[in-house]
Amino acid sequence: MTTQATEEISHPTEEIAHPERAEIELGAVLHALSDSVRLRIVAALAEGDAEHTCGSFDVPVTKSTCTHHFKILREAGVIHQRHEGTARLNTLRRDDLEARFPGLLETILQSAPRRVTR
Amino acid sequence: MTTQATEEISHPTEEIAHPERAEIELGAVLHALSDSVRLRIVAALAEGDAEHTCGSFDVPVTKSTCTHHFKILREAGVIHQRHEGTARLNTLRRDDLEARFPGLLETILQSAPRRVTR
Numbered sequence: 001m002t003t004q005a006t007e008e009i010s011h012p013t014e015e016i017a018h019p020e021r022a023e024i025e026l027g028a029v030l031h032a033l034s035d036s037v038r039l040r041i042v043a044a045l046a047e048g049d050a051e052h053t054c055g056s057f058d059v060p061v062t063k064s065t066c067t068h069h070f071k072i073l074r075e076a077g078v079i080h081q082r083h084e085g086t087a088r089l090n091t092l093r094r095d096d097l098e099a100r101f102p103g104l105l106e107t108i109l110q111s112a113p114r115r116v117t118r
Numbered sequence: 119m120t121t122q123a124t125e126e127i128s129h130p131t132e133e134i135a136h137p138e139r140a141e142i143e144l145g146a147v148l149h150a151l152s153d154s155v156r157l158r159i160v161a162a163l164a165e166g167d168a169e170h171t172c173g174s175f176d177v178p179v180t181k182s183t184c185t186h187h188f189k190i191l192r193e194a195g196v197i198h199q200r201h202e203g204t205a206r207l208n209t210l211r212r213d214d215l216e217a218r219f220p221g222l223l224e225t226i227l228q229s230a231p232r233r234v235t236r
Contacts, residue, residue: 026229027152034148101229103221111144111219 016074016081016088021096024077029101032076037061038069039112042078042092046109051082051089134192134199134206139214142195147219150194155179156187157230160196160210164227169200169207 033039037059044057054066061069070090073079077096081088097105137143151157155177162175172184179187188208191197195214199206215223 026226026231027154027157030148030152030226034145034152036145039145101225103225104229107219107221107225108144108148111222113144 016083018074018080019077021077021100024093024096024100026101026104028076029078029097029104032073032078033108035069035072036113037066038073039108041066041069041090042073042105043109043112045079045090045092046094046105051091053087053089134201136192136198137195139195139218142211142214142218144219144222146194147196147215147222150191150196151226153187153190154231155184156191157226159184159187159208160191160223161227161230163197163208163210164212164223169209171205171207 033042040059041057045052054063054070057066059066059069070079070081070088073090074081077093077100080091080093083089092105094105151160158177159175163170172181172188175184177184177187188197188199188206191208192199195211195218198209198211201207210223212223
């Protein structure tokens with residue numbers, strides 16, 4: 001038995017729970033986007049269709065805190081996460097958000113300060 | 119000296135602080151609107167230009183909790199409050215929000231569940 005696991009490394013065999021499209025709540029989405037770090041993450045994800053790991057974002061927080069932010073985004077239905085090895089790859093649930101709350105994501109991103117870097 | 123004051127009654131001589139338009143932050147606005155009660159209050163305020171007291175909203179919370187919600191909305195720059203006697207009259211800062219974050223308020227209100235009553 002190894003002890004290499006840290007709190008940042010997820011359990012690859014564990015299924016990651018996501019809300020269904022119809023279960024996505026406006027309040028949870030707004031709360032998820034009300035944090036500047038999470039908003040920057042979402043803005044970076046919105047720039048392309050690529051999948052990103054937590055470590056690929058230039059945000060001023062520890063990896064553990066970043067992981068926490070991704071959990072809030074996932075539970076709100078804003079992003080989708082999947083395992084690849086010990087990494088979690090993240091994508092924006094743009095279609096689901098657009099179907100549920102037309103124009104919302106785009107309007108919020110347009111209102112966000114332009115400070116996004118990768 | 120009377121002891122009629124309760125926590126719900128504000129101090130009419132105290133000035134109510136509001137952020138300037140340029141100080142209104144996206145994160146604070148999204149947080150303010152992420153609560154279903156506050157969103158219902160804002161939706162009701164958006165229906166007309168009239169001023170409303172806390173007690174005029176049909177929301178399932180105590181007056182004290184309602185007062186707390188109005189404080190968060192005011193500090194975020196979403197509403198303006200002014201004294202009239204012992205009451206606080208509330209109006210939506212629609213123009214300030216529109217100037218700061220074009221389309222945001224309208225898009226969020228369109229996404230909100232239609233449960234607003236007075």
